[in-house]
Amino acid sequence: MATANRALFMLFGGTGDLALRKLYPALFELYKKGSIDNHFALLGLARRPHTDEEFQKMVLDSISSEADNQEQAEEFASHFYFRSHDVTNVEHYRALSKLADELDKKYELDGNRIFYVSMAPRFFGIVAKNLKDEHVLSDNGGFNRLVIEKPFGRDYDSAEKLNNELTTAFKEDQIFRIDHYLGKEMVQSIPVIRFGNPIIDAVWNHNYIDNIQITLSEKLGVEDRAGYYDTAGALRDMVQNHTMQIMTLLAMDKPASFVDTDVRAAKIKTLENMNFYDTEGVKENFVRGQYGAGSGSAAYRDEPDVPHDSNNDTFVAGKVTYKLPRWEGTPFYVRTGKKLAAKATRVDVVFKKDINNIFAKAYLPDTLKTNVLSILIDPRGGITLRVNVKDSKQGFHTETIDLDYLQNDARASEVPQPYERLFHDILNGDHTNFASWPEVAAAWKYVDPIQKYWDETQPNFPNYEPGSMGPKASDELLARDGHSWYFPEEK
Structure with a gap:
């Protein structure tokens, strides 16, 4: 059995195609193998409103073919929560900060937070800045990690500008640039x-x-x-x-x-x-x-x-x-x-x-x-x-x-x-x-x-x-x- 990791995942683009086809099944495999257990939670974020129950149903549908049994799948999905979120609205980040603290306490997550931005690159810098400015980052000894999908810019100049925006809020060793290959x-x-x-x-x-x-x-x-x-x-x-x-x-x-x-x-x-x-x-x-x-x-x-x-x-x-x-x-x-x-x-x-x-x-x-x-x-x-x-x-x-x-x-x-x-x-x-x-x-x-x-x-x-x-x-x-x-x- 793998050593379990504790973390709160915040997924910007939580109802997107990548999340439903790839990300939730991947997390479910880690859950089945014990790399994550009861000490994790995922907060899905997207503009269109959904209840927690509706979101959990989406997650269940995305992992149904991989589940050993229904009870296992439902227990996994119970760790998922949803909030309608506008990445440009600072008030929404303040609500996230409060909810993150509540989930951290409920699931004993040790303040560990992973921010996964599965959105258009033009939003990467906005998200990073607001996460820092509105105190969504953990400050109680846990880690903060930012995960971003490609494309990382469309040339050197745009990539440099994007990187400068990210590094105002996160250090290089906190940034994970995904290349799924x-x-x-x-x-x-x-x-x-x-x-x-x-x-x-x-x-x-x-x-x-x-x-x-x-x-x-x-x-x-x-x-x-x-x-x-x-x-x-x-x-x-x-x-x-x-x-x-x-x-x-x-x-x-x-x-x-x-x-x-x-x-x-x-x-x-x-x-x-x-x-x-x-x-x-x-x-x-x-x-x-x-x-x-x-x-x-x-x-x-x-x-x-x-x-x-x-x-x-x-x-x-x-x-x-x-x-x-x-x-x-x-x-x-x-x-x-x-x-x-x-x-x-x-x-x-x-x-x-x-x-x-x-x-x-x-x-x-x-x-x-x-x-x-x-x-x-x-x-x-x-x-x-x-x-x-x-x-x-x-x-x-x-x-x-x-x-x-x-x-x-x-x-x-x-x-x-x-x-x-x-x-x-x-x-x-x-x-x-x-x-x-x-x-x-x-x-x-x-x-x-x-x-x-x-x-x-x-x-x-x-x-x-x-x-x-x-x-x-x-x-x-x-x-x-x-x-x-x-x-x-x-x-």
């Missing part, structure tokens, strides 16, 4: 794979690795997110945050220890040592795309709520390099997009060929294939390593096999969902799997010149068909270096 099982496994295995750790550098490829591909289109997505695009929505975080875990030097402060220091150093591109560098090293019509699918510009002349990017591919000695001459290729051939989040580490191939004189020199280590993140976690072996035929011939581990259904069902992991870390004050401000700042500084160039130039859209892996320029980007995308591999 950092809660995924195989993303969290990257440091273990790298630093927990000497045979891998020893070759994790430019002497042995030819290139590293990161793919975050989706089969779906924009769906019902056009209002947000058309103002963001794939670069802001996926590269600046999720992709950069995965890449940083792959590229960072070994931390002094695996505690959050040391891990963050290693990540910050890595991000600040990317080779930033000027206009010519962007033109040469980054590709954008937008899906057209095909295979019974509408073009992006014909999707509901998308402007018919939109130049928004639904695909990005790029080449990233580092000034770090570890990665001298080794490129990291990234790509992400919608309406692609496969749903996959994965990393493919392509190793160099052995230039001293002892089989080359006696046998065909190209029979030995390149070793590739693949870290499979979604839709099913696992690891594969492509290696060369002798085949079983007469004579001496080689073949390639995969040494692989894929999570079976039983193992997959035991893996905590990302928000469950991240809530657990928040309760324990562990920042390892959350982005620090210097990380966010460095990522925006890298992305901004790319976005600026794209905003100032007219693209030739649409430029890829649904069901493909993006525009041809994405393949040409790697071909110029003598490389090709490993996934999906030609069979």
Whole structure:
């Protein structure tokens, strides 16, 4: 049984889609496993009025499929309360302060408070300021922690302004910036794979690795997110945050220890040592795309709520390099997009060929294939390593096999969902799997010149068909270096 944590959760956006689909089920899993018990309460906040009973019914509906029995679910939901709340009304915060003190006493919460803001970013600073000014923060020895969802700004300047607003009320070590990809099982496994295995750790550098490829591909289109997505695009929505975080875990030097402060220091150093591109560098090293019509699918510009002349990017591919000695001459290729051939989040580490191939004189020199280590993140976690072996035929011939581990259904069902992991870390004050401000700042500084160039130039859209892996320029980007995308591999 896990050690139970005591806390009052205040969830701004308490009846929103994210809360009902992800957050309440995640908390319920922690409740079932004993990470929280009777010493917790959650106060849901939203503009539309609801009674506590109506809110608890919403919570019950959101967790019904995960409950062992009705009594368990109802006991959990009884800890939930609701208040109609206008984030701009200071009187509402004064009422919150009084109610928080009452719930703290009722559930013996030791003054621990977690403020989760699941709202549009323009409200982050307002909420933080009013929480402090109207004395909603705990002052009796408990902790105060602020949790915010992405997007954290839309460029460096807006992100810096937002961060300045937050840090007038909360210290950096009290702020938890959610990136749910950092809660995924195989993303969290990257440091273990790298630093927990000497045979891998020893070759994790430019002497042995030819290139590293990161793919975050989706089969779906924009769906019902056009209002947000058309103002963001794939670069802001996926590269600046999720992709950069995965890449940083792959590229960072070994931390002094695996505690959050040391891990963050290693990540910050890595991000600040990317080779930033000027206009010519962007033109040469980054590709954008937008899906057209095909295979019974509408073009992006014909999707509901998308402007018919939109130049928004639904695909990005790029080449990233580092000034770090570890990665001298080794490129990291990234790509992400919608309406692609496969749903996959994965990393493919392509190793160099052995230039001293002892089989080359006696046998065909190209029979030995390149070793590739693949870290499979979604839709099913696992690891594969492509290696060369002798085949079983007469004579001496080689073949390639995969040494692989894929999570079976039983193992997959035991893996905590990302928000469950991240809530657990928040309760324990562990920042390892959350982005620090210097990380966010460095990522925006890298992305901004790319976005600026794209905003100032007219693209030739649409430029890829649904069901493909993006525009041809994405393949040409790697071909110029003598490389090709490993996934999906030609069979």
